Every structure is written in structure tokens, then in C-alpha cells.
Amino acid sequence: MHKVVTVDLEKDILSENRRIANENRKRLEEHEIVAFDFLGAIGSGKTLIIEKLVEVLKAKGKRGAAIAGDVSGDDDYQRFTAHGIPAANINTGKECHLDAHLVDHALEDLPLDKIDYLFIENVGNLVCPVDFPVGSHKRVVVISVTEGDDMVRKHPVIFAFSDVIVINKVDLAQAMEVDPKILERDARRTNPAAKIIMMDARRGKGMDELVRALGL
Amino acid sequence: MHKVVTVDLEKDILSENRRIANENRKRLEEHEIVAFDFLGAIGSGKTLIIEKLVEVLKAKGKRGAAIAGDVSGDDDYQRFTAHGIPAANINTGKECHLDAHLVDHALEDLPLDKIDYLFIENVGNLVCPVDFPVGSHKRVVVISVTEGDDMVRKHPVIFAFSDVIVINKVDLAQAMEVDPKILERDARRTNPAAKIIMMDARRGKGMDELVRALGL
Secondary structure (H helix, E strand, O other): OHHHHHHHHHHHHHHHHHHHHHHHHHHHHOOOOOOEEEEEEOOOHHHHHHHHHHHHHHHHOEEEEEEEEEOOOOOOHHHHHHHOEEEEEEOOOOOOOOOOOHHHHHHHHHHHHHEEEEEEOOOOOOOOOHHHOOOOEEEEEEHHHHHOOHHHHHHHHHHHOOEEEEEEEEHHHHHHHOOOOHHHHHHHHHOOOOOOEEEEEOOOHHHHHHHHHHHH | OHHHHHHHHHHHHHHHHHHHHHHHHHHHHHOHHHEEEEEEOOOOOOOHHHHHHHHHHHHOOOOOOOOEOOOOOOOOHHHHOOOOOEEEEEEOOOOOOOHHHHHHHHHHOHHHHOOOOEEEEEEOOOOHHOOOOOOOOOEEEEEEEHHOOHHHHOHHHHHHOEEEEEEEEEEHHHOOOOHHHHHHHHHHOOOOOOEEEEEEEHEEEOOOHHHHHHOO
């Protein structure tokens, strides 16, 4: 009985989230904005990669914006605004993922007519965000070799539901005694359709490939 | 209305979890087992630290056991059994944390009369496990400097509710341009009572301190 109630409630929540995600997407498209949802564990390098993409856009005369999703604090939000772009901060409190409703509110705070691309940085973990699309056009999952070579095997679902898989901090692979090829192989098996990019975001390695994969 | 139902259901789930956690704890104490719940992001080094602790116990003639909690796969379980200790594997499917009920089942699979210390490795993230005590005597949270120096500020709750805070991979701090002192300062502010240990688990740095903090 108890279980049935839980499951039904979960279905309600998920279908309501999908409905709002579709609305967000429609709204973004009305403003001709392409949006990306960045997933990945904390410390995998999501914020730095978005910062670099924003600068790439600037150099091309295009306008980026960002939504920073975190349980608490505004560290990432501050990093985005330091680039002079419109940004919004979402604190989820105890929730381990963004949802479409929270992103809907954040869209209210952004000058949608002045944005070409929107980067949504989800809360840092590889479990919860999977079930909650927020209305983005593509999902990018970022992992770091410092997390170990068993990452993909431990969290297959998030890799299966992403369009681009970034394996970051490859420069640290040797120091960590991790083989990035194992991560690449597991990612390929889990999602043969995804674009997989080996990256060292700090030094710019792989950035051109990511820019192409996102169509920027 | 919808919200009220959710909240009540959540309360039910949390109080039922606490009840089972207390039962687990009582059962462990009947067998004179001291148990530790290891929390921390994926790749922070939880498994390696438990492997090293198990070897320390062996050298002292004491018997360790481990429960590996992961969304999927048995990588960590295999690493534990390779040390010749009793171990159990829990796959949570889509859940982002262990709960007391899952640990209760895992206890059934362990030879409780032949164990002195039990290490429970929770699912790798810093959000979900907080609300779900599993019956351990102490909580240890492990973070890695590779995750960035804003980690504690982003997840204060898990640090506030842990007894021991391990800041791991300090050897990589310079390469990552991360200052471990910021993590230490934030951890101290968030939880003045916790024991904070700077560690390089791979090379054994900080291990003696952790052994003392856990009373092994």
C-alpha cells in the first residue's frame, strides 16, 4: 500500500516535470535560444568548461548565459557573472537535482531576448538529475579521470541519456593511475550514439571538439 | 495539497528509516561490532581508504568487513573481497543513497560473529545520504582536493552531520591549483566538533590519524 502511493506520487512528479520541461523548451525556442544541461559529479569541471565556452562565444560575437544549480552557495554563479554574462543562481536546498520548475523561475530572471546560448549547470552528482529534464536541447555529462576508471560502470544511466560525454582532466590520468581508455570504452558501450570527448579543460585540450559537438 | 502529501510521506519514510537504523545498531552491538558509514562523492577515495583500514586491522589481529553501496555494478565489492574479508554488495538501482533497510538485508549476508569492525561505503554523492542513517556508530565524509575548494560551502549539511572529515588527495592540490587550507577552514566552520584529517591515502599520509580518530 505504502509502496503504491510512493510510486504513483513519483509518476505524478515526473510527468508534471516533463510538462514544464516542454514549456521551458518552447519558451527558449520562441527566443531562439539553444540550451545545454551540464551534468556531472562535483569537481568534474562543469563550471570551468562553461566559462571557457562563454569566452568562445564572445569571440564569435554570440551571447551566452548561464544558470548555476547547487544545493547551497553561489560560488559558480559568481564565477559566471565575472565573465560579464547574464546568470541566475538556483539553490535546491536538500534536493540533489534541478527540476523544470526551478529552471522556469530562473528563466524569469534572464534577459531572454539578449541570449543565443544558455548553459544550465545541474547539481553535482551522477544519480538524481537523470529523471528530471529541464527543457534543454542537449545534455552534456562531464566526468573526470580523478574519479576513477569505474565511473561509467557505476552510473550507466546518466551516460545512456546524455548526448555528449566529456572525459575531463586527462592530464592527471597518469598521476591518478587511471586509464582514460577504460572510461572511453565503457562510455562507448553504454551509449554508442554519444559524442565522446577527451578533455583537459584547464589547458584547452578538447575544447574545439566540444564547440563543434554543441554546434556553437 | 500535493505538497502536503509529499511532506507527510517523506516524514513517514524518514522515521521508518530511523527505526530500522536503531535496530541495525542494536544488532551490531549485540555482536560487539563497531560500524562506520563512509560518505563522499564518487572518486573521493572512500574504497581505497577502507581497503587500507582493513589491512591495518589485519596487522592488529582484528577482523574487518565491508558493505559496498553503489547504484549499479560490483567494482567496490570485488575490491573488498580481494582483501579476503567478508563483504556484501548493495545496488540501489536508481536511489542515490543507502538506507537502513538495505543495510539490514546486507547484515544477513555477513558472518556477524566473526567481525570486529564494519565499514559501510555509501553511494557516492554528497546530498542524498545525509537524511538516511543506516545504524553506524560514526559517519566519515571523504572529499578530494580534486573536487575544488568550494566543496564544503556547496554541501554544508553532510559536513555538519559527520564525525570525521577526510580531505584526501592533498598531494594533487598543487597540480589542481586548489588550496586544501580553504577546505579545512570551511569544514572547521561548518562542524567545529569534527575531527579533520588531511590525507593522501594512496601513499598512506594521514592514515595513522584516521586510525586513531576511529579508535581502531
